[in-house]
Amino acid sequence: MNDSKELFEYWHDRVRLRNQKLMEAPGHLKTPELRHECTNYDELRQGREVQLLGEPERSKVIAIIKYECTAQALQYRAGCLRDRANKLEDACNELDREKSRLLKFVKALQEKLFGKDKELEQLKARIARLEAENETLRMEVEKAEAYAELQVEFEKLQKQYAVIEKRRKELAKNNQSLGGRVAGVQRVRQARDTAQALVKEQKQQITTLIKENQQLRKGNEKLQAELEKLQKRNDLGRTENQDNETR
Numbered sequence: 001m002n003d004s005k006e007l008f009e010y011w012h013d014r015v016r017l018r019n020q021k022l023m024e025a026p027g028h029l030k031t032p033e034l035r036h037e038c039t040n041y042d043e044l045r046q047g048r049e050v051q052l053l054g055e056p057e058r059s060k061v062i063a064i065i066k067y068e069c070t071a072q073a074l075q076y077r078a079g080c081l082r083d084r085a086n087k088l089e090d091a092c093n094e095l096d097r098e099k100s101r102l103l104k105f106v107k108a109l110q111e112k113l114f115g116k117d118k119e120l121e122q123l124k125a126r127i128a129r130l131e132a133e134n135e136t137l138r139m140e141v142e143k144a145e146a147y148a149e150l151q152v153e154f155e156k157l158q159k160q161y162a163v164i165e166k167r168r169k170e171l172a173k174n175n176q177s178l179g180g181r182v183a184g185v186q187r188v189r190q191a192r193d194t195a196q197a198l199v200k201e202q203k204q205q206i207t208t209l210i211k212e213n214q215q216l217r218k219g220n221e222k223l224q225a226e227l228e229k230l231q232k233r234n235d236l237g238r239t240e241n242q243d244n245e246t247r
Contacts, residue, residue, distance in 0.1 A: 004165070007061065012068050016040045017076055024080045026143060031153045034073040041069040056168060063164045070157055078151060088140050095134040102127050 019038045022029070035041050044050065044065045053061060106123045 007064055011065050014044060015068050015072050017072060023077045026084065031070060034077060035070045038073045039069040041065060056171060060168055063161060067157055067161050074153060085145065088137055092134060092137045095130055095137065099127060099130050
């Protein structure tokens, strides 16, 4: 099964969606969580049929499985969120219509029953509650728009697969010149080993020279101390001679 289209169709038919409750949840879900928790991605990827394949065919098949599992999960979840958004939008519209009817009714009451402040206050309080519910539903609609992010993730997966396919073709092309490249790598390794040996030898020579330099420095300091002692003795002898001549 070498044809890419056949591979996609083959693994597309083997994807199974599950955990429907999680996929329909209103909160944000990361793509890896959708893939692992809501599809049989792990079973397909670790299945015997895939593990028996050699490289790079196995990596290509795993990439296709990942693409198909993620794509189907994202499409299903996007549909769920879209339906939820539509329902919430309908509810918001209905609340707007109810609010409009109540405002008209309040206005009519104000005109006809001016002075019945208690009933008017109750109606105003009901309008305030409806406005609060309407605002809550509007916020839910904004959250439901997160399905647009899922579409972006889906496009990213398509681009990633294109990169993998391009790399596969490059590997197939490069196999033709693999023999010459192996020989070149061996020459580079030999040159590297020779350079490392030379560096090691030079380090040893430097260490030896440093030790010899330290020994010479100590000898020089010792000689300098002895010279100073002799100089002091010399100066003392001259002083004594001068004293004797004076006497």
